[in-house]
Amino acid sequence: MEKRTIKRQRMWKYFIEAAADIINEEGFDSITIRKIADKAGYNSATLYNYFNELSHVIFFASMRFLKPYTNDVVNYLEKGDTSIEKYILAWECLCKHSYNQPQLFHAIFLMDIGHKPDTLFEEYYTMYSSDIIDFPEDLKPVLFQRSMIKRGFSLLEMATDEGLIQEHQIETINELTTLVWQGMLTNLLNKRQELTPDEATETTMRYIRQIVLNINSLSVND
Structure with a gap:
């Protein structure tokens, strides 16, 4: 697997797991891009480098x-x-x-x-x-x-x-x-x-x- 792909999957997982934690702790209504990024330890701009929109992050997090x-x-x-x-x-x-x-x-x-x-x-x-x-x-x-x-x-x-x-x-x-x-x-x-x-x-x-x-x-x- 290429290093770029490995990095991409690793970054995806950071944001997905952060969103899943928010869902588990606060519920779906509390999810925002900023909250997810902050919990993952990155800024919102970085999150948008890996996801096209918030609904995709919510989808992946829900799948957990x-x-x-x-x-x-x-x-x-x-x-x-x-x-x-x-x-x-x-x-x-x-x-x-x-x-x-x-x-x-x-x-x-x-x-x-x-x-x-x-x-x-x-x-x-x-x-x-x-x-x-x-x-x-x-x-x-x-x-x-x-x-x-x-x-x-x-x-x-x-x-x-x-x-x-x-x-x-x-x-x-x-x-x-x-x-x-x-x-x-x-x-x-x-x-x-x-x-x-x-x-x-x-x-x-x-x-x-x-x-x-x-x-x-x-x-x-x-």
Whole structure:
């Protein structure tokens, strides 16, 4: 690895770890460029030499807290016998974790972070490869996808091979389930509904199961 690349990654980590400390100690609302730079021991101008905008620093820092979720996904998927069951279980795991930490999952999966967001996932896991060292090899490509629709596509594609759904139904299932989750997360984030994380998970999963298991009754794309 070139010295320039090594230095760049080292500097990235200084700022990312500083931002992660602020999130952990003060919360997302307290993050500013100046605070991150001061905590890392540099000035704001130096930070901008390595990051295009604040949202990128927040994204990378948020990823430092995602490992409990990625570890749990593996456990959930092992409970399913078919791809459809695994798809539903994957959503249940996401709901469980995201509804308990809505700001964190919004920062990673929904916040505007500019062009080519998937490349940020690749860059993160290049620097912090230990975060996915125990993750199944066949599922690692999914981790580089920010879009929930793209993340679910591979499982639904396998479900068509198993004869459980038809290929033209993949898009409908993916879009509807993603919209249900996204809507609930936004409601929790904005405190629009007085639901506990468990209640929100139960409600979301009821809709997702109805969508997936009753797809043939839906008229979309038919």
